Amino acid sequence: MILTVENLAKSFSNQTVIQDYDLTIGQNEIVALVGRSGTGKTTFLRLINNLEVADQGTIKINGDALVENGSYASNNKQRNYQNRIGMVFQNYELFPNLNVLENLIEAPLAQKIDTKENLKNKAIELLGLMGIEDKAEAMPSTLSGGQAQRVAIARAMMLSPDILCFDEPTSALDQETATGIGQLIQDIANRGTGILIVTHDNEFAEKYATRKIYSEDFI
Helix, strand or coil: CCEEEEEEEEEECCEEEEEEEEEEECCCCEEEEECCCCCCHHHHHHHHCCCCCCCEEEEEECCEEEEECCEECCHHHHHHHHCCEEEECCCCCCCCCCCHHHHHHHHHHHCCCCCHHHHHHHHHHHHHHHCCHHHCCCCHHHCCHHHHHHHHHHHHCCCCCCEEEEECCCCCCCHHHHHHHHHHHHHHHHCCCEEEEECCCHHHHHHHCCEEEEHHHHC
């Protein structure tokens, strides 16, 4: 398994959101997390992306632990974990002052993952995979919703993550564009990446996920 979550728990102001929850995601899997608003979907996504602190439990990707039995790893080990997971936010969160290519290379360049030239080459390759290689020099404000989504996916893939997470990937897209994103997610999974999708779109989940899980099971 790529992602392993065991005995995960999280509460806010004495309100339990997640209690003793287990989950595994393997290679090529597309797991859709569905459920009503307020049942912990976003909290779970934030926990595994190290944007919230777990009260207890274990979260690992291919043996690299973010937290194990409630104890968080050292900063260096947390960075190793972070490099194994990618996140595509609902509002894309592209840097408005940087063009598409600059958006892709900004974080890995800051982390000194590779040379600027090699990162540019990888970014162009990923943009080609997304079908938007011609948008490399475009500014985010000029992109359609579907194009911005593809840029966000390409940016998340710059570190070749083992797990790629999507927060409501179809919320701002029309049906045709959502279909294209669904097929793209399947293509990424077929390359060996594990996928976790948080979505209210049950039809999308039924069509593209290999497995559905429910946030009502968090407690």
